Amino acid sequence: MPRLAMPTSRDRRPAPPTPAREIARIAVPVSMEFVLMLVLNFVNQIVVGSLGATAIAAVGFSNSLTFILAVTLGCLGTSVSILVARAHGAGRRDDLDHTVTAALLVALGLGAVVSVVPWFFADHLMSLVGASPSVAAAGTDYFRLTVLATLPVMLSAILSGVLRSAGRPTSPMIATMVTVVANSAIAYSLVVGLGPLPSLGVAGAGWATLVTAVAKALILLWMTYGRRGVVGWSLPDSVRQWRAVIVPLFVLALPLGVTELFWTVGTFLYNVVFQKLGDEALAAAQIVTTLEGVFIVGSIGLMSATTTLVGRSVGRGDVDDAMAWVRRLTRAGIGTAAAFGVLFAGSVLLLDALFGEAGRDVRMMAGVGILINAAFQVVKVRNMIVGAGVLPSADDVRGVIMGDVVGAFAIGLPLAVVLGLHTPLGYVGIFVARILEELTKLAIFTWRARRVRWDVLVAKAAGSRAPSTPSAPTASEMPTQPVTTSS
Incomplete structure (x- = not known):
């Protein structure tokens, strides 16, 4: 009887x-990095919270305000990451170097303008956009310092996108871990005046933000351009x-x-409405927003997984696979949102310990806001x-812009003004208005998603490819873990 050959290790292939x-491989690193950043904000809020409700309101x-600048301009990092992924996948090293160099120079110019101009008018800007005199007085120095941090934050967003798309997805997370620890230590030392350091109050947290933002940008520059970097400094040679x-x-x-601008401006205007009810209501809203952020970013990696996995299927021309990924990721979002929503609701039990100096009324308002928002965490994650x-x-x-504009500016904010300022509901009415905004966005996004013709999209993508040029792989097709968002 012939002897059967046994398969060798060379013959074995790893199972797909x-x-x-596949979802976890993409989503987990992104979520971990964003959790770290939100924990940083949360720790800073606890440190500042020792100074009272007005300090919390001023920082929030x-x-x-600075969030509008950082998130809107951060879209440049997302754009760079897409272009770098295409150039890296196609082996076009010159294009990759030119893209990153040009993007950094553009960011330096934009960042200088959006940082320096608000810095000059900080004394009047906060009062002009709705801050109370006490909040403006407490927060002006902090605002000056954090708005200067916009430039290094922009650079970090671009460099993080470059590293992820070039096959180094863990590098931005390492830089974030280092600066999170440093920020918390510096903030505490300068806010309370530890040892020989001066007690700077709210401004101490601002100095910590600026110093660590610069440090993170420098670390990412070294990771990108250093001896083991992924790109080289190379300016385009001609106008063409x-x-x-x-x-x-x-x-x-x-x-x-544009989509990020509408979203961040809407968020800011809700804070203006809360400020109309007083510093305590604004402080409570900031506690809710910060705590919710820590838990909701546990699902944010699914957003990156969606763009990566669905985009890869579209690029391959597989309509059924694209639709299958949409269903899988939506189900995963419901599961993670439900779990993190329960944890978010449970954070009510920590308010007395974490924000004892903020006052009983602030903690009560924050507790109500946490429970309302936790009940609709699934809706928010699905919208994301x-x-x-x-x-x-x-x-x-267009569907994204429609949902953001109608949800916030036609439904949420008008109802926040009516329910919050002209009914006995007060701060509860504003929290309810934000939930109604999310439900409106859910209806619009679901409607637009059902109208997507995946077959037409796939045909369009296939038709746009040059016959002699293979399609460039997306970030998800890199040999290492892909991440498509920027920090």
Whole structure:
């Protein structure tokens, strides 16, 4: 009887990853990094909370202003990451170097303008946009310092996107871990005046933010351009090369920036309405927002997984696979949102220990806000996956803008003014208005997602490819873990 040959290790092939493992491979690193950043904000809020409710309100109001700049301009990092992924996958090293160099120079110019101009008018800007005299007085120095941090934050967003798309997804997380620890230590030391250091109060947290933002940008620059870096410094050689780099950069960035601008401005205007009810209501809203952020970013990696996995299927021309990934990721979002929503609701039990100096009324208002928002965590996560993942993957940026504009400016904010300022509901009415905004966005995003013609999208993607040029792989097709969002 002939002897059967046994398979050798060379003949064995690793089994393809399961869909769940494929999702986790992309989503977990992104979520971990964002959790670290939100924990940093939470620790800073606890440190500042020892100074009282007005200090919490001042920091929160200032952050909501700088948040508009940071998130809107951060879309440049997302744009760069897409272009770098294409150039890296196609082996076009010159294009990669030109894209990153040009993007950093553009960011330096934009960052200088958006940092320095608000710095000069900080004394009047906070009062002009709705801060009470006490909040403006406490938060002006902090705002000056954090708005200067916008420039290094922009650079970090770009460099993080470059490293992820070039196959180094853990590098930004390492830089974030280092600066989170440093920020917390510096903030505590300067706020309370530890040892020989001066007690700077709220401004101490601002100095910590600025110092660690610069440090993170420098670390990422070394990771990107150092001896083991992934790109080289190379300027485009001609006007034609500059145009070939700059035009795609802004074509991708502008629609993303518009959607982020609407969202962040809407968030800021809610803070203005809370401020109308007083410093304590604003402080409570900031506690709710910060705590919710810590838990909701546990699902944010699914947004990156959506754009990556659905985009890969579209690029392969597999309609059924694209639709299957949408269903899988939506189910995963419901599961993670339910789990983190329960944890978020349980954080009510920690308010007395964490914010004892804020006052009983602030803690009570924050507790009510936490319970209302935790009950609808699933809705918010679904909006994040569909609105920031599925619709952009389907080239439906118009649907994203429609949901953000109608939800916030036609439903949420008008109801916040009516319910919060002109009914006995007060602060509860504002929290309810924000939930109604999310439900409106859910209806619009779901409607737009059902109208997506995946077959048409796949045919369009296939038709746009040059016959002699293979399609460039997305970030998800890199040999290492892909991450498509920027920090």
